[in-house]
Amino acid sequence: MKKFAFVGAGKMASAIVSGMIKSGAVRPWDVECVSGADSTGADLARNTGISHTAKIENINAETVVLACKPQQLAEVAQSIGQKRMDLVISILAGTTISKLRERFPNAGKIVRVMPNMAALISKGISCFAPETELEPDQEKTVETVLKAIGKVIKCPEAQLDAVTALSGSGPGYVFEFAAALIEAGKELGFDNETAKELSIQTILGSAMLLEKDERSPEELRDAVCSPGGTTLAALEVFKASNFRKTVKDALFAAEKRSKELSRL
Ligand SMILES: NC(=O)C1=CN([C@@H]2O[C@H](COP(=O)(O)OP(=O)(O)OC[C@H]3O[C@@H](n4cnc5c(N)ncnc54)[C@H](OP(=O)(O)O)[C@@H]3O)[C@@H](O)[C@H]2O)C=CC1
Ligand SMILES: O=C(O)[C@@H]1CCC=N1
Structure with missing residues (x-):
């Protein structure tokens, strides 16, 4: 056995x-x-x-x-x-x-x-x-x-649909973000290899910093932003396209789907 x-x-x-x-x-x-x-x-x-x-x-x-x-x-x-x-x-x-x-x-x-x-x-x-x-x-x-x-x-079992939406499906969201960074990097003029290395190392380094640093994600985000600088210019675009709401809607859609799967 x-x-x-x-x-x-x-x-x-x-x-x-x-x-x-x-x-x-x-x-x-x-x-x-x-x-x-x-x-x-x-x-x-x-x-x-x-x-x-x-x-x-x-x-x-x-x-x-x-x-x-x-x-x-x-x-x-x-x-x-x-x-x-x-x-x-x-x-x-x-x-x-x-x-x-x-x-x-x-x-x-x-x-x-x-x-x-x-x-x-x-x-x-x-x-x-x-x-x-x-x-x-x-x-x-x-x-x-x-x-x-x-x-x-x-x-508790009641939390598992929400867990599925956040950490179960989560790697899929991060990989999609990585793919979006690489695609945009190529449009900025990098070859695929360079765009990939810059994107992956940025995600990896940022995730490790998030884990090791006592500051919150918002505090770390603000530490990257110089007044009138480049990061703020980019984050303004995220805000205008309702990035946080998109992420929230996506997680709620995943949670809903998990509950639907329970009825199969
Ligand atoms: N992918 C992910 O990131 C995560 C997945 N899950 C869960 O894990 C489960 C598997 O997902 P995933 O690995 O992505 O799916 P896959 O499609 O990669 O794997 C499904 C597996 O089930 C096998 N299978 C199909 N029918 C039968 C059967 N009648 N008897 C025995 N085996 C069968 C398939 O075999 P074959 O292809 O040879 O027909 C295949 O090996 C899902 O329930 C999913 O909800 C949970 C967390 C994360
Ligand atoms: O997409 C799915 O249904 C599975 C469950 C969590 C990740 N993959």
Whole structure:
């Protein structure tokens, strides 16, 4: 019997498995994965050294990590929903614990988690909500998975849609901002490589400064602005196009979508 079985071997499962193995939290031979009809399962196994199980009915592990799309849950539950499993950890956006309990009536405990893509380099942040208090060994298992991929916060399940909107989807917003900086940089005359290096290092350096400096984001922003200078000229454009409202609307749209996914 394996320690972990990943059901779904796509982008997020790959990020978590890679983070767990690179950090030494688990060994490849303690993990198996299964995917749908495409080659993601075999690819993940080849890239990380874990096992790939072709038939979902054959997975055999203490902890099952659900990492398929929310839309694929019904199909997965049809195959393995009646299995006895000690612990089910779900990273499916929107899918509630009560829906998971309906689908997996024989699971020991269910934990709903929202990680993010930075798990790939163990710099993620995950929030988790257990169905009920976990046994100490189950708590340890959840920590093994989540601490290997970054920071961990326990929260009430009711907050998980908002977590999804902020930190779950958040890397997507930052990558879009990076792409916008690069595109604008190229229009200012830089070649792709230079625009990319200037943009990525700016985001990286600013994020690290935000983490290390005691000042708030607004104080740091103001420290960049010289009176009558270039940064203010740019920030005026952000303000005129209602940047903050756009960000707020975007996060509320993500939260709404997460709630909609719970009704699938
Ligand atoms: N991407 C992200 O940044 C984040 C994603 N999530 C959540 O993680 C989950 C996965 O997302 P993501 O990795 O992006 O999606 P992907 O599409 O990359 O991966 C989905 C995986 O599920 C597999 N799959 C499909 N059908 C089945 C099935 N019947 N049985 C077993 N496996 C199946 C797919 O296999 P195949 O392709 O071989 O058919 C694929 O490996 C989602 O629920 C999402 O809400 C949470 C936080 C962040
Ligand atoms: O976009 C999604 O639905 C998933 C959940 C959070 C990040 N990706």
